[in-house]
Amino acid sequence: MALLQLQHVTKRFGGLVAVNNFSTELQAGELCALIGPNGSGKTTIFNLITGIYRPTEGEIWFDGHNITGRRPDQITRLGIARTFQNIRLFSGLDVLGNVMVGQHLRLKSDPASAVLRLPHYLREERAMRDRAQELLEALNLAHLAHEKATALPYGQQRKLEIARALASNPKLLLLDEPAAGMNTAEAEELMAFIQHILERFELTIFLIEHQMRVVMGICPRIIVIDYGEIIAEGPPATIQSDPRVIEAYLGVGTYA
Numbered sequence: 001m002a003l004l005q006l007q008h009v010t011k012r013f014g015g016l017v018a019v020n021n022f023s024t025e026l027q028a029g030e031l032c033a034l035i036g037p038n039g040s041g042k043t044t045i046f047n048l049i050t051g052i053y054r055p056t057e058g059e060i061w062f063d064g065h066n067i068t069g070r071r072p073d074q075i076t077r078l079g080i081a082r083t084f085q086n087i088r089l090f091s092g093l094d095v096l097g098n099v100m101v102g103q104h105l106r107l108k109s110d111p112a113s114a115v116l117r118l119p120h121y122l123r124e125e126r127a128m129r130d131r132a133q134e135l136l137e138a139l140n141l142a143h144l145a146h147e148k149a150t151a152l153p154y155g156q157q158r159k160l161e162i163a164r165a166l167a168s169n170p171k172l173l174l175l176d177e178p179a180a181g182m183n184t185a186e187a188e189e190l191m192a193f194i195q196h197i198l199e200r201f202e203l204t205i206f207l208i209e210h211q212m213r214v215v216m217g218i219c220p221r222i223i224v225i226d227y228g229e230i231i232a233e234g235p236p237a238t239i240q241s242d243p244r245v246i247e248a249y250l251g252v253g254t255y256a
């Protein structure tokens with residue numbers, strides 16, 4: 001059975017149809033890209049999967065659960081983590097602290113135990129710190145553990161966001177334009193990093209990207225949307241030569 005299924009999902013904002021009858025499946029272990037021009041509905045699809053928005057029509061299933069209309073925290077707990085199009089790091093915390101925030105929803109102790117610093121809370125906190133450190137080591141970010149997160153170079157901040165998402169131990173990772181604002185070399189390095197974590201953490205990854213060439217080298221399957229509808233789906237070679245894809249991109253002038 002597929003890990004993630006979207007079945008005829010539609011999202012309307014007033015008169016605007018942001019996502020229109022969108023259906024797809026992601027199998028466990030897959031790395032799949034979602035591409036499309038500005039405003040084509042990519043982020044809205046992530047917001048529907050993570051429970052920020054409720055679909056106007058259709059159903060979303062994850063790991064055997066119907067998650068349509070569930071709260072974001074419930075969905076996170078089932079094993080879906082994400083990053084955002086605009087970096088969202090805690091400026092008051094160091095790198096390690098930012099990763100620990102990502103683990104927080106897994107903490108078993110109640111808030112009162114945390115305030116009273118009861119022994120079982122302190123044990124949990126120590127375990128969290130150790131795990132965050134391990135995660136940074138696995139991602140080759142350990143040398144940055146005590147740097148202020150927002151003082152890092154842009155590319156490292158993007159990786160830290162991914163590390164924080166991984167801290168909740170997800171089965172499915174949603175990455176919203178992680179290579180935005182990067183040059184070609186930086187984007188290539190980030191894609192290698194994404195490939196590495198896919199294998200290292202036995203993940204399934206759904207990756208939003210604006211430009212096809214960035215994901216062509218690592219994503220065996222690409223879904224292209226325009227005006228909230230799938231216009232093409234398949235391996236990079238097929239997508240690249242699809243007349244509807246070329247037209248959609250030529251229309252906004254971003255396809256190189």
Ligand SMILES: Nc1ncnc2c1ncn2[C@@H]1O[C@H](COP(=O)(O)OP(=O)(O)OP(=O)(O)O)[C@@H](O)[C@H]1O
Nearest residue numbers: 013016018036037038039040041042043044045085
């Ligand atoms: N909360 C909202 N209320 C009203 N309209 C919205 C809302 N969220 C998104 N939209 C609209 O839905 C459409 C799809 O937006 P979305 O952010 O999903 O596009 P996108 O493909 O992620 O674009 P970009 O490449 O610019 O990030 C746009 O027309 C957008 O203005």
Ligand SMILES: [Mg+2]
Nearest residue numbers: 042043044085
């Ligand atoms: Mg977007």
